[in-house]
Amino acid sequence: MRTLDDLLATGVAGRTVLVRTDLNVPLDGARITDDGRIRASLPTLHALTGAGARVVVTAHLGRPKGAPDPAYSLAPVAARLGELLGTPVAAATDVVGDSARAAVAGLSNGAVALLENVRFDPRETSKDAVQRGALADELAALVGSDGAFVSDGFGVVHRVQASVVDIAERLPGYAGTLVLTELTTLRRLSEAPDRPYAVVLGGSKVSDKLAVIEALLPKVDTLLVGGGMCFTFLAALGHPVGKSLLEQDMVDVCGRLLKTSGDTIGLPS
Incomplete structure (x- = not known):
């Protein structure tokens, strides 16, 4: 580079x-x-x-x-x-x-x-x-x-x-x-992070962050999901989200992630 x-x-x-x-x-x-x-x-x-x-x-x-x-x-x-x-x-x-x-x-x-x-x-x-x-x-x-x-x-x-x-x-x-600064930080966090390793991830759409989520889950101790995308995860758990932002086509994906990594993913309560 x-x-x-x-x-x-x-x-x-x-x-x-x-x-x-x-x-x-x-x-x-x-x-x-x-x-x-x-x-x-x-x-x-x-x-x-x-x-x-x-x-x-x-x-x-x-x-x-x-x-x-x-x-x-x-x-x-x-x-x-x-x-x-x-x-x-x-x-x-x-x-x-x-x-x-x-x-x-x-x-x-x-x-x-x-x-x-x-x-x-x-x-x-x-x-x-x-x-x-x-x-x-x-x-x-x-x-x-x-x-x-x-x-x-x-x-x-x-x-x-x-x-x-x-x-x-x-x-x-x-x-x-x-x-370069961000890449250096990401490399350190992905290759040799200090433990316990928690990541707070925000954003409005799960679809925009899906690749990041899937890459992080095997490496982190806790992934705290916030921002608008948390509502799609909450919907996957069966919680009503009212008129909050919801990616209906990503509900099943979130359900799969919660099934395989539910102990790692943290959501607002």
Whole structure:
């Protein structure tokens, strides 16, 4: 795996680098209530800007329906990112359109631009590889032939999306600081964890976390399931869940997991 240090060793001054980050922060209107994910992106961005790269950040916020929605605009994130970096961030008002091209063209060495919410473009999450590839082509064109791609959005690295997977097939790819840190932690926890070993796992959908659950169960002493997905497990036990989030097609799967690993899985009572 090539890393950010490998990229920096090649020299990035004057080059444009596309960074996929995880800026999916909670908002109250236009107010960011927790900027932890923005702060987590800073080490990679500081390293690149300090080395003179022209940095283009792409990220998503929430789950817009493949079209621009002011409620999910990254404009507040751009403002906060600029405050934390100590320099203004050029905020594009589209993903790969005229505003994005102008923002990238106007970058000086060591400056940062943030593209608008990549999920405003329906091709980002398309099941059609051709559609995703078309968006990835446009993202790569923003960066140019001498550019590079840094994957630093650990929360999305498992998703088959244009700005995550397809772009890495079009530009030289490198793992960012956050991704490397998380992978190192996961490796330690999966190979030689301290005992007793308990994992708290949240999220809204069992289907999104099933592979993680199945990988963890043989290794942990306790797996505490929270978030919205706990209701599907509770339904598998026969508990009424009312109007809570329920993945009906995953109830049998949860029942199987509880049957084979019920002593390990902990649920809210």
